[in-house]
Amino acid sequence: MQSSQAGGPKKRISESTIHRLSLYYRALSLLEKENYETVSSKELAKREKLTPAQVRKDLSFFGSFGTRGLGYPVTELKKRIATILGIDRVWRVALIGVGNIGSALVSYKEFAKQGFHIVKLFDNDQRKIGSNHKGMIVSDIANLEQELTEARIEVVVVAVPATVAQYIVDDVVRAGVKAILNFAPINLRVPEDVYLRNENMAMELEYLSFAMVNNHTPKRVK
Amino acid sequence: MQSSQAGGPKKRISESTIHRLSLYYRALSLLEKENYETVSSKELAKREKLTPAQVRKDLSFFGSFGTRGLGYPVTELKKRIATILGIDRVWRVALIGVGNIGSALVSYKEFAKQGFHIVKLFDNDQRKIGSNHKGMIVSDIANLEQELTEARIEVVVVAVPATVAQYIVDDVVRAGVKAILNFAPINLRVPEDVYLRNENMAMELEYLSFAMVNNHTPKRVK
DNA sequence: GAATGTGAAGGTTTTCACAGCA
């Protein structure tokens, strides 16, 4: 039985569902290593601290992958999720700002593992320009627009100070890049057709702080 | 008129509301610098890409801060939110794992700005132990439990490889720490009374990837 | 007049519960 996926899902997929797909993907990678052939929604749920019903609902948005009485085929489901998430391919990523966070991200293995290949580095610091990071030469941000276009960059990670982030993003947008991951603690303006996500690492600490101060009992762990 | 806060909020505060409080806090800090004395829910909403009703609802959970016809007093509201979030104080933080991400976090200014003071560093690498990072000597992870207790650490940031994260967290829990921010790409087990949040930087990239592949139109930016 | 605070409405997400299938 093939359901919603044909011709695009009929119902909006929620952001939470997408984030949970990432979790399933990671769990399935592990299960694969542990030589599981199939996995039940119950087991998947347990590993990701979710409910079995939630797992089944999420997966059912994209079709019927499972076998009643048995569960889901690990390798196949993993592949399907990779396709849904668009990580069954390589994305050409540029990283702007080779400072503290930037340098850490160059070596962050999870990015490469999911197909996000950092192939260009930029900075505005003369001491860094021309230097070598993990086999890549740091380019001058002055030629950002042109170099992004030439290198056919599809995703940009912004790791520059908040004060300059907007100018840089304006350039990035002009280069036709449609996806931006921003680490600068500022709200960036981008056109409607550009996807922008913010990574704010202090936010989770603030949540912990709130929880401790208020004895907050979360419904469920993120 | 004082509302829900007295004696603890009567309704559960949602995770989203708490995260938005972080956004408001940041916006208010900026407004303060721009010498705004008051701000309307409309203006706050505009700056954080939310709706005015949402802003008012969020704030109303914690009491009536605003003045009808005028808006909210910037400085006072900022202080109140800091109190609600528990960031009107200093939290003693230890960072475990002084690798790529760990080193970046030591210098990450947003942490200190919100009262999260990293006061202890740990690693298991003999070459790093004893070395100096931003005025702190890296301690041997072998004495983790004891040193966490002695240093009265309240929050731990885990930035070690996934393979060892669980062992370390077990130690951290034994030291009585009740809040953990985990950067390792793995699901950690902690007792019920320990708050655990995961920071998964690849997840947002995966969301971008999904959005591009599926022409996803998000309802609203995170 | 301007903008808050908030019940009620509307919408979305999660959970339930069970029919259906291997």
Next chain:
DNA sequence: TGCTGTGAAAACCTTCACATTC
């Protein structure tokens, strides 16, 4: 029998709309 797939119910969250206040 075991476990999926899914409508329906429940829970939750957001938006509306307006009485209220400055």
